[in-house]
Amino acid sequence: MKAFVMKEIGRVGFMDKADPQPGPGDAIVRTTKALICTSDSHTVEGGIGPREDLTLGHEAVGVVHAVGSEVKDFRPGDRVLVGAITPDWGDLASQNGYPSQSGAPLGGFKFANSKDGVFADYFHVNEADANLAKIPDDITDELAVYCADMMSTGFMGAEHGAIPIGGTVAVLAQGPVGLMATAGARLCGAGLVIGVESVPDRQKLAHRYGADEIVDFSKEDVVERIDELTQGQGVDTAIEALGADATFQTAVKITKPGGTVSNIGYFGSGEFVRIPRAEWGVGMADKTIATGLCPGGRLRMERLLRVLESKRIDPSHMTTHTFHFDDMERAFEVSDKKLEDVVKVLITF
DSSP states (O other), X not given: OEEEEEEETTEEEEEEOOOOOOOTTOEEEEEEEEEEOHHHHHHHTTTTOOOSSEEOOOOEEEEEEEEOTTOOSOOTTOEEEEOSOOOOTTSHHHHTTXXXXXXXXXXXXXXXXXXXXXXBSEEEESSHHHHEEEOOTTSOHHHHGGGTTHHHHHHHXXXXXXXXXXXXXXXXXXXXXXXHHHHHHHHTXXXXXXXXXXXXXXXXXXXXXXXXXXXXXXXXXXXXXXXXXXXXXXXXXXXXXXXXXXXXXXXXXXXXXXXXXXXXXXXXXXXXXXXXXXXXXXXXXXXXXXXXXXXXXXHHHHHHHHHHHTTSOOGGXXXXXXEEGGGHHHHHHHHHTTOTTOXXXXXXX
């Protein structure tokens, strides 16, 4: 089969690989739609260390091609969604309520990390009954694929943020994950949602997905402006959706005492992330810092598909570019280098 791989740090390309085979509880999925994630760029840059000929990608939907002898709920021909995170559900971390950390810290993150990813004609899914979800007939692949990571991660930012109904929320960075965090904050009942973003097209999308106010960090001081918008109180929840030291510090600064900093950003470089001491109340301001890895699993995916079915959100507005898999090298370049006002790149197979 054809696969798009990280050949080594800093270098990508196509190669032929043997078709994957299912274990007794596993499935093989024929890819139909996929999305490129900034995390793929972090991986190629060495964010998870050196890899050789590793198939990239972790956001995909497809059709079941084959299943193992012990798979009960799925059959060849089923149209399915697969979460970006595919935990081992019998692991102790999973039993303790943290399946994304199964086996090791971030151990549920298998695709394009500890095993080949989804940018290929076919990909392997462990524990199929627990990690696949059937896509309803009235949901297109182009919509369903957003559940794999962007919706799941963005909504997690809101869920971990302990947003009180009517509360105040700031989402720092309105990339795809930040946009879904903005939508998630509104779904969780926030009364004031503030998007922090400088790119005009992303500002418009932020409004579309529920931002009441936009703070443009290229034109104004974020801390001062949010202080004004919250009458000097700060926000109940700050969601860091970029993965940068400066943005994380801003999140701590704008969060009120007793509030929550919910981090969903991927910190792909640097040795440390700093916490501003004074605004942290020298460690005693009752500010919670919550972190998490995109939740996976069938139940999570089914719930997100229900959000699409009920038309609570349309994530396809984020799709700015569409490429066929044959043009993957150009597609990756557009996403990686942030060309042509890209927000999200959809790959068709």
